[in-house]
Amino acid sequence: MIQDDPVNVLGGPLAPCSVAPLTGYFRDGHCNTCAEDAGSHTVCAIMTDEFLAYSKYVGNDLTTPRPEYDFSGLKAGDRWCLCAARFLQAHDEGCAPQVSLEATHRRALEVVPLATLFEHATRQG
Numbered sequence: 001m002i003q004d005d006p007v008n009v010l011g012g013p014l015a016p017c018s019v020a021p022l023t024g025y026f027r028d029g030h031c032n033t034c035a036e037d038a039g040s041h042t043v044c045a046i047m048t049d050e051f052l053a054y055s056k057y058v059g060n061d062l063t064t065p066r067p068e069y070d071f072s073g074l075k076a077g078d079r080w081c082l083c084a085a086r087f088l089q090a091h092d093e094g095c096a097p098q099v100s101l102e103a104t105h106r107r108a109l110e111v112v113p114l115a116t117l118f119e120h121a122t123r124q125g
Contacts (some may be wrong), residue, residue: 001034007106009117015102017044018079021072031081031105039083040111044103046122047078051097054090079103084111091116098122 006014
């Protein structure tokens with residue numbers, strides 16, 4: 001798999017999203033992507049209780065630990081590389097989490113308008 005260039009939605013270098021928990025399609029702490037990443041795990045989102053409950057409701061339980069995948073489960077405040085379509089879906093439902101623009105890969109723009117990402121941007125980076 002060949003990774004796309006690590007460029008964020010602002011045109012700068014892609015900042016890390018999280019190493020604790022370790023996130024990303026490549027589990028490298030960044031929202032890097034490639035052609036094989038069908039889910040486009042490109043949005044660096046800061047989890048909220050509301051979003052985690054919504055995600056579980058629509059079939060993607062991110063809170064339950066899955067030791068077989070070395071996944072301890074997410075909680076509010078954790079940063080996670082979220083699928084761009086799931087972020088947009090949550091936005092449309094009124095429960096999208098905040099995002100780090102500097103850590104969100106530019107390929108997210110193929111699914112989520114930049115204005116929508118700005119609407120949910122965190123001031124912390």
